[in-house]
Structure formats: structure tokens, C-alpha cells
Amino acid sequence: MTDAHSTEAAPRGMPLHTKILVGLILGVVLGLIAHSMGACEKGAPGDANSNELLDWLDTVIYWAEPVGKVFLRLMFMVVVPMVFSALALAVVEIGDLKKLGRMGLKTLGFTAILSTAAVLIGVGLVNGLRPGHAVSEAQRQKLLAQYSQGADEKVGKAKQAKPVRDTLVDLLPENPLQEMVGAVDGSSKGNGMLAVMVFALVCGIAITTKPDETKTFVGWLEGLYAISMAVIGFAMKLAPLGAGCLVFALSAQLGIDILKTLFWFVLTALLGLGLQLFVVYSLVVMVFARMSPWKFFNGVSEAMLVGFGTSSSSATLPTAIKVAKEGLKLPQRISNFVLTVGATGNQNGTALYEGVVVLFLAQVMGVELTAGQQFTVVLMAILAGVGTAGVPGGSLPLIVVVMQSVGVPGAAIGIILGVDRILDMCRTVVNVTGDLAIAACVAQTEPADDSGQTILFETESPA
């Protein structure tokens, strides 16, 4: 097995994660400089506010965006085939339904513990720091007016949210192909990626009942998995430039002014995410995975950086699968199972953020929440973390649902929309790292014979 960190991925000696980090830092710094020079402001080329330098900067931003999108799409394009093949193969490899059930329960158990810890941290910090009281009436009005259109869109989406009963039934897809079509962008009628996973699990279980007749199909699944990994190899070659371009275009458009207005909110959210990431995960990997936090974070850094650059757990899933194998050396059947399920089902950063946003907006809007209502927020934020699509801004419609359930007007979401994208990058890092922490813990707690050499999944990842 070649080490992607030292050979193919870094032909000139610099590890891939360092290259991505450099790309991200350069992207942010150059984007902020471009913003401070007035790029992306209304002065369209040729009008009075525009000059040659601004035109040139706008052209650079105009072309940086598609480079970032190419990187993103290379990863998104293999998410569905990879989820399907990785999960079905993991079930075939695990073979025994009892073992599968045990691993599923462990994954669920860790998800519940980590999400609860996350939401409690978030809710505790908002109650302690009271960031909502730092927003003046004038700032509130200004933000609401500026982002009212975006808020209307989120409230509209929240109205389409289905009752729990239908959500549960929709876990079993009526038409799996239709779910696959809408899985990545959240446009499916049912549960999208979750339904695709259930389909993969059902297929995997069916294969185990007909091992002889399905040999060819298993070979086909292995091929599909190998193709997905190869495409991720291409994407990772582009990662330093692609992720850098994504954050460059974003910071050139947003700047940091908005961060100043919502300073206390941003600080509260970042503090919570930081605690979850570095304290909770460190403890969990030390206690349950018997791994030093340093080794863990070092092993997963590439996935953390890709999560930051893409703001999407789904797009980062293939990289997470890659680092679980190469960085953490986890048995693939276990990590592939936990990571694919976790990419949609375990979003601790999102759960924490949802709790912070709802309580913050309640403070800003002057809605006093009782202890019972705060408890409702905690429960709903934990569940919403499970149901959030792993795409940029995937949690916003669910945040509106939670807000409305405790009497905070949905339109108030507009207040935080200006900073959401930046915080999305940070919470996605926590989401992705949480999945990897759970994979490490489940792998450690599985009996030794489960971590032997596998026949399936022996594909070399090219990145």
C-alpha cells in the first residue's frame, strides 16, 4: 500500500494536507484583500465606481468560482455510487446480520452521545454568554431587511418539512433511482441520501442470502467503488487549488464586516465547535478508540480541510473514507459502514449550531424561552442533526422548523444568513471529524477477528 501522504499525493515532498491548508489560507487572505479593495461591489465594469483594477479583480473572482466548482463536482459526482457500493460491500463483508446490527447500534449510540454533548455545549454557551443581547435594534432591522429574501426561501422550505411519520416511511424508497437523482442536492421527494443508504443496506443483506448467484454483481460493486476512489484521486490532486478558489470567491464576496456585527454570535458558535472538536472528540478517541488525539487529528487532517473548503459532509465522504484507511488504518468494512451512515446521520457540529442559532435568535427577538422550551430545542436539534442533508446550508430549513416550534419567528433566520456560510465551513469540519471519531471508536470495540485482512475493498486509492 502506498502512503498517499508521502508519495503520489505529494510528489514534491509537501504532504497533501499541508498543500490544502496553504491553498485555503491563500484563498482567504487574497479574498479579503480583494474585498477590501472593493471587488464584488455593485460597480459593474465600465460604470463610475469601476476601474481597471476592480474589473481585473472581478474577472479573477469570476473564474475562481468555476475552478472551485469543478473540484466540488468531481467529489459530488461519485458520492452516490460510492455510498451505494461502499455500504453494500460493507454489509457483504460483515456478512453476519447480528454483527451488522451490533455495529449499527454502536454507531447510533455514539451519535446520540456526541450529538447530545454538542447541543448541551451550544445551549450552555448561549445561556452563559448571551450573544443575542449584543445586537442592537438598529442592527437587527438592518440585517432583517438585507437578508429577508433568503429568509423567505428558508421559511418556504421549512413549511415543506414532513411529519416524523412520513419521514420514517420514506426511509424505504419507493423508487431508489429517483432518490439517487435528488440525493446530493436535497431535491428528492423522499429522504434522499438516507433512502439511498437504506437501499444499499437492503441490497447488501440480499446479496448475503445469495452469495453464489451474486458473485458477478459483487465484482461490479467493487469496480464501482474502485472507480469512485480513482475519481477522488483526481479531485484530491485539484484540492489545494479547488478549495483555495472556493474560499477565495467566498471571502471576496463576504469580507469580514458582517463578522464584526455578529461578533458575539460568531464567537459563541466557534467556541462551542472548538470545544466539541478538540475536547469532546479528544476524550472520546482516547477513552473508546484508545488512540492519542494527536495521532487521530494528524490522521484525519486532510478530511477536515476538505470539509472546511467544501462545507459539505457528503462531498467530503470519499476523502473521509480515504483517510480512515490511510491515516487511521481502520478496517475498511467497519469504517466504510460507519462513515457512509455518519455522513448524513451524524452531524454534531450542525446539531450544536442549530441549538446556538435558535437560542441566539430568541434572545435577539426578545422571546423568553422557558426551561421546557429549551429542552425542546435540545431534543429537536439532536434529531435535526440526524436529518440534515450533508450539503452547504443543509441545516437552515431545519433550523427554521426548530425556531417556529418554540415561537421564534422563522423570518428571523435572516439575521444570521450573512455569516452562515463561514460558520457552515467550521461546523462541517466538526461533522466530518465526528464521523471519523465514531468510526475509530466502533473499530476499536469490534472483536479482533473483524479487523483482519479483507478480500473486498483492496482497491488502491490513487490520491
Ligand code: ASP
Ligand atoms: N454543511 C453541513 C454539512 O454538510 C450541513 C449544515 O450544517 O448545513 O455537514
